Amino acid sequence: MKPRAAISWSGGKDSCAALHRTRADFDVVSMLTMFDEGVARSRSHGLRPEILEAQADRLGLRHTISRCTWETYNAAFSDALAHLKRDGVTHVIFGDILFDEHRQWAEQMCQAHGLTAVEPLFGSSTETLFDEWMASGADALIVTTRAALLDASWLGRPLRRDMLAEFHRLGVDPCGERGEYHTLVTNSPLFRAPLDVRANGHVQRADCWSLDIVMNNSKAAHDHGL
Numbered sequence: 001m002k003p004r005a006a007i008s009w010s011g012g013k014d015s016c017a018a019l020h021r022t023r024a025d026f027d028v029v030s031m032l033t034m035f036d037e038g039v040a041r042s043r044s045h046g047l048r049p050e051i052l053e054a055q056a057d058r059l060g061l062r063h064t065i066s067r068c069t070w071e072t073y074n075a076a077f078s079d080a081l082a083h084l085k086r087d088g089v090t091h092v093i094f095g096d097i098l099f100d101e102h103r104q105w106a107e108q109m110c111q112a113h114g115l116t117a118v119e120p121l122f123g124s125s126t127e128t129l130f131d132e133w134m135a136s137g138a139d140a141l142i143v144t145t146r147a148a149l150l151d152a153s154w155l156g157r158p159l160r161r162d163m164l165a166e167f168h169r170l171g172v173d174p175c176g177e178r179g180e181y182h183t184l185v186t187n188s189p190l191f192r193a194p195l196d197v198r199a200n201g202h203v204q205r206a207d208c209w210s211l212d213i214v215m216n217n218s219k220a221a222h223d224h225g226l
Contacts, residue, residue, distance in 0.1 A: 005091040005118070006030040006064065006084045008106075010044040011052055012183040013133055013140045013159065014095035014121065014175065019059075019190060020136060021120040022093050030062040030089065031055075032080050037067050045143060045182045046210050051197070054215060058191040074109070081113045093118045097126060098177045127164070130174035134161045139194070140183035143211045147204060149180050155211040156199050159183060184213055 002025065009015045009031035019028065033052050034043040042052060049065070056063035064084060068076035081092065092110050096102040096119055103119050110117040121129060133140075140159045145151070149172055157163075164174055172180040187194035200212040 002027040003091045003116075004029060004088050005093055006032050006089045007061075007093040008095070009033050009052070009055070010095070010182070011042060011047045011055060011185065012045055012095075012143075013138070013185055014097065014129075016095075016138060016140075016185045016188055016190075017129060017133055017136070018093050018095040018118075018120050020138075020188070022118060023190065026091060026093070026118070028061065028093070030064050030084060030087065031059070032064045032066070032084065032092070034073065034077060034080075035065055035067050037069060039065065039067050043068070043070070043073065045184065047143070047184060048212075048214060050215050051184065051195070051213055054195050055185065055191075058193055058195070059188075060192065077109060078112065081109060081115060085113045085115060089115065091116045091118050093120065095121055097121045097124060097129065097175060126173050126175040126177055130164060131161075133159070136189065138185060138188040140185045141197075141211075141213070142181050143184045143213060144182040145209045146180045147207050147209055150209075152202055152204070152209045154181065155202050155209055 005026035005028045066076040066080040094106045106117040142157050145154045196216045200214045202211045
């Protein structure tokens with residue numbers, strides 16, 4: 001039998017790529033997402049809960065959520081891991097690529113609960129991973145950008161192979177590993193159907209541009225005439 005696993009899920013391409021790489025080797029049953037205290041936005045990518053729930057539905061996964069402030073993030077993540085452990089999960093998959101401290105954090109958090117952290121992307125070339133994503137048949141939209149490097153015109157653009165040369169010119173890591181951009185996965189070979197989403201405006205917070213995304217049939221879309 002395959003080990004029972006959960007995946008730490010941001011809604012973006014890296015967590016989806018990690019799932020692509022591990023789905024054959026694990027019985028992935030749940031995705032874990034951290035939200036703000038009011039469960040209005042995800043902590044990592046600022047996505048609405050309805051978007052993450054739609055992804056879980058299309059992947060056929062249970063959606064485990066935990067709410068926190070940034071100060072209580074570790075404690076809340078630990079509580080979520082304890083819940084997954086009680087559900088029989090033995091492994092947790094992460095989408096980290098660079099930075100040893102990120103991998104070490106995942107390993108330490110999991111080890112405290114007798115869980116094994118799985119890092120299928122770690123240490124890979126981000127250019128290779130970008131090429132793999134382009135070849136995978138999955139789709140993702142840019143939903144957050146670092147304003148100093150990518151202006152608001154990048155928001156909502158589907159990730160495309162021809163962006164790579166522009167990323168190099170602008171000093172942007174191909175996978176946005178230094179926070180240059182974040183994405184929302186709208187389709188994948190693992191999805192039973194694509195997400196039907198629309199933009200609902202954008203804002204600049206601190207040094208980042210963020211795009212609000214809603215499901216096409218959501219109340220927010222109707223309220224704003226979309």
